[in-house]
Each structure stands twice: as structure tokens, then as C-alpha cells.
Amino acid sequence: MISSHGVDGEEVHFVMPFDVEVSTLVATSKLDLVKRLEMIRPLPDIDEPSGQEGAEVSKKLVELKSGDWFLKVVPWIGGRILSMTHLPSDSQWLHSRIESHGYEEYSGTENRSAGCTEEYKIVRRLPEQLGEEESICLEGDIRGGLVLQRQISVLKDNTKIVQIDSSIQARSLGPGSGGFSRLVCLRVRPTFTLLHPTEVVVAFTAINGSKQEISLESGEVRLEGDLRPNGEWMLVDKCSGLSMEKPFRSRSG
Known part of the structure; x- marks a missing residue:
């Protein structure tokens, strides 16, 4: 190069x-x-x-x-x-x-x-x-x-x-x-x-209402209790401006 x-x-x-x-x-x-x-x-x-x-x-x-x-x-x-x-x-x-x-x-x-x-x-x-x-x-x-x-x-x-x-x-x-x-x-x-690893974060609003961003430097993260995502999370590439949103729901039966 x-x-x-x-x-x-x-x-x-x-x-x-x-x-x-x-x-x-x-x-x-x-x-x-x-x-x-x-x-x-x-x-x-x-x-x-x-x-x-x-x-x-x-x-x-x-x-x-x-x-x-x-x-x-x-x-x-x-x-x-x-x-x-x-x-x-x-x-x-x-x-x-x-x-x-x-x-x-x-x-x-x-x-x-x-x-x-x-x-x-x-x-x-x-x-x-x-x-x-x-x-x-x-x-x-x-x-x-x-x-x-x-x-x-x-x-x-x-x-x-x-x-x-x-x-x-x-x-x-x-x-x-x-x-x-x-x-x-x-x-x-x-x-x-991840095309731009240092510019990618997982962003979400936690159950307790706080805004969270997890970067690659955070390593493995385990979310429990009120710190869990409140129904959705998003993978955001800040460099390219692209993001992928992941809503989820649970069901019984």
C-alpha cells in the first residue's frame, strides 16, 4: 500500500x-x-x-x-x-x-x-x-x-x-x-x-429511559434489568450515515 x-x-x-x-x-x-x-x-x-x-x-x-x-x-x-x-x-x-x-x-x-x-x-x-x-x-x-x-x-x-x-x-x-x-x-x-469499526455503535433507549450507546471498544457487554433495550436497538455507522433498526416483541402461548 x-x-x-x-x-x-x-x-x-x-x-x-x-x-x-x-x-x-x-x-x-x-x-x-x-x-x-x-x-x-x-x-x-x-x-x-x-x-x-x-x-x-x-x-x-x-x-x-x-x-x-x-x-x-x-x-x-x-x-x-x-x-x-x-x-x-x-x-x-x-x-x-x-x-x-x-x-x-x-x-x-x-x-x-x-x-x-x-x-x-x-x-x-x-x-x-x-x-x-x-x-x-x-x-x-x-x-x-x-x-x-x-x-x-x-x-x-x-x-x-x-x-x-x-x-x-x-x-x-x-x-x-x-x-x-x-x-x-x-x-x-x-x-x-463493520466497514468503519471505530465509528459504529449500538444505540438504544433502555427500559429506565436512559439513552445508551455501546461501541466496539466496550468489548462484550451484558445488559440486565432496567438497562435492557426497551423494545428496539439500532446499529449505527456514523461514518456512512447508514443504520439498521431492530425492533422486537415477545409473545406467549
């Missing part, structure tokens, strides 16, 4: 490296590129039906493109959202690999608990061409007679919004069903791409 400093309106002078140094930089860059390409794991492009009527385990990347958003979903490893591109700004919000990260959901407080890596079945798909909102509904067996269901939609009446409705549902409980009693909770874990 070649860099220099200057003042607006004046000439900027660069000190160019010698030919030998340039050749070394180019060779190192090519070697690094070859190593990165060798580490890339190609996406499988096959469909394997699960044998259950009305549902299938798909090993093909699912794409949702509607309104302002282009999403890629991986059903066969945790049903995770692998990519979330905001089309008007051409911004990619998620950092992920096939096996991990992106937008994940678990069924316990511990990291990567049940629901994170299980195969999810596609139980319903509504393409935008039918006049409805673009959406997909997935289900993953998290054992004990429970399933984690997730519906991902781009709203037709407000294409700026990606809506994710997730729930843990009891499907086979009682004597002889194979179900068992355990404590579960829905945990959401998105991993974001």
Missing part, C-alpha cells in the same frame, strides 16, 4: 518503492490470493428431499429478493441468514461463513445451543410473483418434542423492512411421545460486517 498526506488544493507527492520492492509486493499478494482461494468452500447445489410430505431439507442456497433487500438463506445448517444486502446502498450487513455466523438463532442461553446447526426444512415458500410478500418458512427439530420455526419476509407494504418471526413450538409432548421437560428460550445472534 502506498500512502501520503497533503492539503486540499496543493500537490500530493508520493515516494514510489523500487522495482524490486514492487515485484515482492505483487508476488506476496498473488500468493495470498492463491491461499485464500484454496480455503474457499464451494456452496453445494443439490436438493435432497426429506421424504416428509409438504416439507424438504434443502441443500441449495435460498435467495429472497424483494424491495430494498437481497437475502441468502442456508436451510441445511441452522437455517441461518448468510447474507443480507441493502440494495439501494449496496451495503452487506452480515459477516458469515457457511458453517457459522450471519444471523443465527438458538434455543438456550449457552452459545451455539440447539437450533444453531440443525437441518431446517422448508415448510412454506411464497414468491413475490404471486402478489404476496416474498417469504420463506423454516422449521428445525431441536429435540425433546420441540421445533424452532422461523419465517423470514420482506414486507410488501414496506419494502424497507425485513421481518423475522421466530418461535419455539411443542409438537410431540406427553407419555410415549419422546418429549422431555427442559427450560428453553429464544436467543438471537446476528454477526455484522
